[in-house]
């Protein structure tokens with residue numbers, strides 16, 4: 094069984110200095126926590142672009158993977174202001190977030206753009222953390238139908254081009270992002286289990302499913318049987334929360350070996 098994937102996007106919440114402090118603290122946890130040293134979990138962080146080299150320097154030696162929150166659709170050329178997957182990979186990033194709900198809503202990212210960015214990630218050997226989710230609260234079956242459509246659309250060009258590589262599907266119900274609490278455990282488990290059945294067996298683009306949307310300490314034990322990890326936002330701003338989640342990963346593994 095692959096390790097539980099626990100990661101955080103820092104969005105644009107932190108200064109560069111606070112990012113450094115956070116990464117140092119979480120790297121310290123990564124060096125010593127038995128969930129990490131025992132191979133039960135792996136950690137990643139996605140800081141703002143300018144903080145990526147520092148995060149790599151401070152985090153990578155402790156096994157903390159570093160990714161970006163976005164990438165351009167093209168690898169090189171006259172695309173002023175863009176950040177290419179090629180350069181992210183060159184720096185040492187191994188993952189990149191694609192299609193977050195905030196980018197779709199605030200920066201006009203269409204399904205076509207999300208697909209092109211997913212393709213660019215895979216083309217450069219980066220694992221896309223493909224963010225998908227239903228906009229409105231509803232029944233799990235409706236969410237599954239909507240989200241599977243988003244995943245198929247995002248992966249279609251990569252499939253046509255025969256690209257290979259692991260994919261992380263971040264299931265983030267849009268209505269649960271920035272909320273006081275996550276979606277209900279039953280909802281998460283139903284949707285994530287269905288997504289897993291669909292994406293995990295793909296021979297070229299095998300997918301793991303992580304949950305995001307007001308996730309934090311206390312959630313993992315209630316969803317661990319149906320998801321492969323968690324994508325954290327605000328509730329990981331205190332680095333101690335990451336350690337508490339790893340404690341929970343350890344407790345669940347002791348109780349129910351994966």
Ligand SMILES: O=C[C@H](O)COP(=O)(O)O
Pocket residue numbers: 102265269270271272305306307308324325326327328
């Ligand atoms: O990238 C993380 C998700 O958007 C969740 O953020 P949040 O936990 O602050 O709602």
